[in-house]
Amino acid sequence: MRSPNGPLRVGVGGPVGSGKTALMDTLCKRLRETFDIAAITNDIYTKWDAEYLVRSGALDPERIAGVETGGCPHTAIREDASMNLAAIAEMRAKFPDLDLVLVESGGDNLAATFSPELADLTIYVIDVAAGEKIPSKGGPGITRSDLLVINKIDLAPHVGASLANMERDARRMRGARPFVFTNMKTGEGVDAVERFVIEAGGLG
Template identity: 50%
Template sequence: MVCSDRALRVGVCGPVGTGKSSLIALLCRELSETLSLAVVTNDIYTDEDARLLRAAGVLDADRIRAVETGACPHTAIRDDITANLIAVEELEGDYAGLDVVMIESGGDNLTATFSPALVDVQIFVLDIAGGGDVARKGGPGIERADLLIVNKTDLAPYVGVDRDQMVADAEAARDGRPVIALSRTDRSSIDALTSWIRHQFAHHREGTLVPVDPGPMAAHSHAHSPGDHVHAH
């Protein structure tokens, strides 16, 4: 077994407005006393997410770096990952002993996933206010990311979503892969998230963590009634 001495690279992706930046801020606040952290954000033409995290004071400002993708954010986390790799490697060079680098995708759609050449594990984030049916619609991130977060669950009563049903749909779509229903007002959900990160970090340090590619497509079928054409990937 070969132990890894570089940082664990955690990808955080999901549609616009699902709470990716606030999730990263939460993890920084919860973990920074015991782990050495850094962040890389992705935006098309700005460094706004990086500036927001710096303004929040969750880490020293220089530990938060921005990548301006200039094109579809999906491209920079999956197809041509050069800019993100450079940013991560610069952080690892600047901060000896860095434990975890979190890489935030620019807001994309349900098809966004990270290349396993860029991240060791990836988190896909859904917003409960985005609709209770989103989880069962599937997609590579929803179905096969290492962790699915159903975020802002405290908002469920105000947006007419059945929280328990959405979580059950997510669990059914993921075939046993972990799902966390997260709320900043629910301490147990925060503890579950930080425990998951620590568990991945331990496996990474041991050299037993193997990145898994969720793929650009998820298995699906277009069969709706007898005689319909079945189309699966």
């Protein structure tokens, strides 16, 4: 399953609180029986997300690494990905048969993107609670990610957001690029994300 170039690297980005860590947790638990996985998280001054994944039992603790980026978290996934690349190299040294490395960015804005040097596939997570206009605002995360995840659909009635409008805007901004509506708490829509990682990532 692993390519000659090493494991598939999937970047998971999105604004603070959108559900990136919840998606990382869910994907690890769903894929760990089939694939050899590691997870890397980015935080500015803490390793909170990595510690969350350890506490939740997403993977064995030695398969989870937290990168403290300091300063601007966007730089660590884009202009200077060296800390993340080093973390991936360490994981590959420990687990030579890795199939998949999930890399979660620190809290991003809509302009943040992963360096192609760091991620083979990118998933960008936004949430309904941030407002139905988010897909229409564009930015590389919305328009160019390989998969757009619109999370927390259960909150739509409570924040006055129309999923139909969000779907229309996502389609308009992304063209043929796929997007999916999810609720990480119930697992709704996560099958489609899992299928995307396996199929688009060539793991199947």
